[in-house]
Amino acid sequence: MIKVEDLHKSFGKLEVLKGITTTIKQGEVVAIIGPSGSGKSTFLRCLNLLEEPTKGRIWIGNEEITDKKTNIMEVRQHVGMVFQHFHLFPHMTVLENVTYAPIKVKGMAKAEAEAKGIELLKKVGLEQKADEYPSRLSGGQKQRVAIARALAMSPDVMLFDEPTSALDPEMVKEVLEVMKSLAHTGMTMAIVTHEMGFAREVADRVLFLDGGQLIEDAPPQQFFASPKSKRAQEFLEKML
Amino acid sequence: MNVFTMSQGRMNARVNLDFSQIVPSIPFILQGVIVTLKIVVFAVLLGFALGVVLALMKIGRIKVLAWFADAYTSVFRGTPLVLQLVLIYFGIPQLTGFEIDAFPAAVIAFGLNSAAYVSEIIRAGILAVDKGQREAALALGIPYKLMMRDIILPQALKNILPALMNEFITLTKESAVVTVIGAMDVMRRAYIVGGQVYRYIEPLLIAGLIYYVLVMLLTLLGKALEGRLRKSD
Numbered sequence: 136m137i138k139v140e141d142l143h144k145s146f147g148k149l150e151v152l153k154g155i156t157t158t159i160k161q162g163e164v165v166a167i168i169g170p171s172g173s174g175k176s177t178f179l180r181c182l183n184l185l186e187e188p189t190k191g192r193i194w195i196g197n198e199e200i201t202d203k204k205t206n207i208m209e210v211r212q213h214v215g216m217v218f219q220h221f222h223l224f225p226h227m228t229v230l231e232n233v234t235y236a237p238i239k240v241k242g243m244a245k246a247e248a249e250a251k252g253i254e255l256l257k258k259v260g261l262e263q264k265a266d267e268y269p270s271r272l273s274g275g276q277k278q279r280v281a282i283a284r285a286l287a288m289s290p291d292v293m294l295f296d297e298p299t300s301a302l303d304p305e306m307v308k309e310v311l312e313v314m315k316s317l318a319h320t321g322m323t324m325a326i327v328t329h330e331m332g333f334a335r336e337v338a339d340r341v342l343f344l345d346g347g348q349l350i351e352d353a354p355p356q357q358f359f360a361s362p363k364s365k366r367a368q369e370f371l372e373k374m375l
Numbered sequence: 376m377n378v379f380t381m382s383q384g385r386m387n388a389r390v391n392l393d394f395s396q397i398v399p400s401i402p403f404i405l406q407g408v409i410v411t412l413k414i415v416v417f418a419v420l421l422g423f424a425l426g427v428v429l430a431l432m433k434i435g436r437i438k439v440l441a442w443f444a445d446a447y448t449s450v451f452r453g454t455p456l457v458l459q460l461v462l463i464y465f466g467i468p469q470l471t472g473f474e475i476d477a478f479p480a481a482v483i484a485f486g487l488n489s490a491a492y493v494s495e496i497i498r499a500g501i502l503a504v505d506k507g508q509r510e511a512a513l514a515l516g517i518p519y520k521l522m523m524r525d526i527i528l529p530q531a532l533k534n535i536l537p538a539l540m541n542e543f544i545t546l547t548k549e550s551a552v553v554t555v556i557g558a559m560d561v562m563r564r565a566y567i568v569g570g571q572v573y574r575y576i577e578p579l580l581i582a583g584l585i586y587y588v589l590v591m592l593l594t595l596l597g598k599a600l601e602g603r604l605r606k607s608d
Contacts, residue, residue, distance in 0.1 A: 212516035
C-alpha cells in the first residue's frame with residue numbers, strides 16, 4: 136500500500152530524516168513513535184508531500200508520488216490527514232467542513248455529500264452538531280469532526296499527526312475510541328502518537344524513530360516487552 | 376469685563392452665517408452625491424478586484440509578478456493622488472489621442488490608487504491566516520484557486536474588514552479632488568453655488584455635512600458586514 140525507500144529530508148543544513156525504508160500494507164495500522172525531534176511528524180508529512188522529500192522515493196498504491204509527473208493534488212484526495220491542531224475551517228459549519236471537499240473537489244452532488252456527511256458525523260457521534268460552527272465545539276469534538284472531514288473523501292489511507300496531543304486529558308479517550316473503531320473497519324492507518332497504551336492495543340506494528348532513523352520495526356507486543364535497541368529502551372523507560 | 380465685551384463685539388462681527396440664500400441651491404449640491412457615490416463605488420470595486428490580484432502576486436511564487444506588484448504599490452503610494460488623477464485625465468488624450476471624460480478618469484485614478492493600499496491590507500490579511508488552514512486544504516486535495524477563494528480569503532477578509540472600511544472611507548473623502556478635473560461632484564457643486572451667491576462658507580459647510588453623513592453610512596454598513604462575518608465566532 137505504502138512503500139518508502141531511502142527517504143531523506145533536510146531543512147536547510149538540518150537533516151531531519153536520514154534514509155528511512157519501510158512498507159505499510161493494506162489494512163495495517165502502524166504507530167510511529169519516538170522522542171520529540173526524531174522526525175516522526177516529518178516522516179508522516181512526507182507521505183502526502185506536505186513536506187517534499189530531499190531524496191528517496193515513496194509509492195502509494197501503485198503510484199510513485201515522488202515522481203514529478205504524478206498529480207499530487209489527486210493523490211492527496213486518497214490520503215486523509217488529521218492534524219494535531221485540527222485545522223477545521225472556522226467560517227464553515229461542521230457539516231460544511233465535512234462536505235466541502237467532496238462537493239468542490241470530487242464533484243459529488245450536494246444532497247449525496249450531505250447524506251454521507253451526516254452518516255460520518257453519526258459515526259463520530261456528532262450528528263447533532265452538524266449546523267454548529269467549530270468555535271462552539273470542544274477540542275475532542277473538533278478532532279472527531281476533523282476525522283469525519285478526512286473520511287468524507289473516502290481515502291485509502293489515513294495519516295494521523297499526534298491527533299490527541301493538543302487535547303485535554305479527558306477528551307483523549309473519545310478521539311482514540313473513534314480511531315480504534317476506524318482501525319477495525321480495515322482502514323490503512325499511520326499514526327504518530329505519544330499514546331503508548333493505544334499503540335500497544337490497536338497498532339499492528341510499531342515504528343520507532345530516533346535521530347531521523349528507523350531504529351525498530353516490530354509488532355507492539357514484542358516492541359514494548361523487549362525493545363532491542365538501547366535508545367528504544369531508554370525512551371520507553373521515560374514514557375511508561 | 377472690558378476684555379469680555381471686546382471679544383463679544385469681535386465675535387458678533389465675525390459670526391456671519393446666512394444659509395437663507397443657499398437653501399434653494401441645496402438640491403443642486405445634493406445631486407452631487409450621485410456623482411460622488413458613482414465614482415466611489417466603481418473605484419472601490421476596481422480597487423478591490425485589482426488589490427486582490429496584486430496581493431496574490433505578492434505572496435505567490437512567481438518572482439516577476441511579485442516584483443511588479445511591489446513596484447506598482449511603490450509608485451501609486453509614492454506619488455500624490457491628485458497628480459495621478461490629472462495625469463490620467465490629461466495624459467491619456469495626449470498619449471493615445473482618445474478623449475477621456477472626467478468620470479472614467481476619476482474611477483481609473485482612484486481605483487488604481489486604492490488598489491495599491493488594498494493589496495497591502497489583503498496581503499497582510501492572508502499572511503495572518505493560520506498556515507494550518509492551507510495545509511488542511513492541501514491535504515484534502517483542494518486546488519489553489521478554490522483554497523484561496525473559499526478558505527483563505529474569507530478568513531482574511533473577516534480580519535481586515537476594519538482596515539478595508541478605513542480605506543473606503545478615505546477614498547470617499549479623497550474623491551473630492553475630482554473637482555480639479557471638473558467632475559460635478561458634491562465639492563464642485565458647492566464651489567459653483569458659492570461663486571453664484573458670493574458666499575463660500577455656507578455651501579462648503581453643507582458639502583462637509585454631506586460627506587460626513589456619507590462616511591457615517593459607510594461606517595454603519597461596515598459594522599453590519601462585520602457582524603455577519605462574525606456569526607461563526
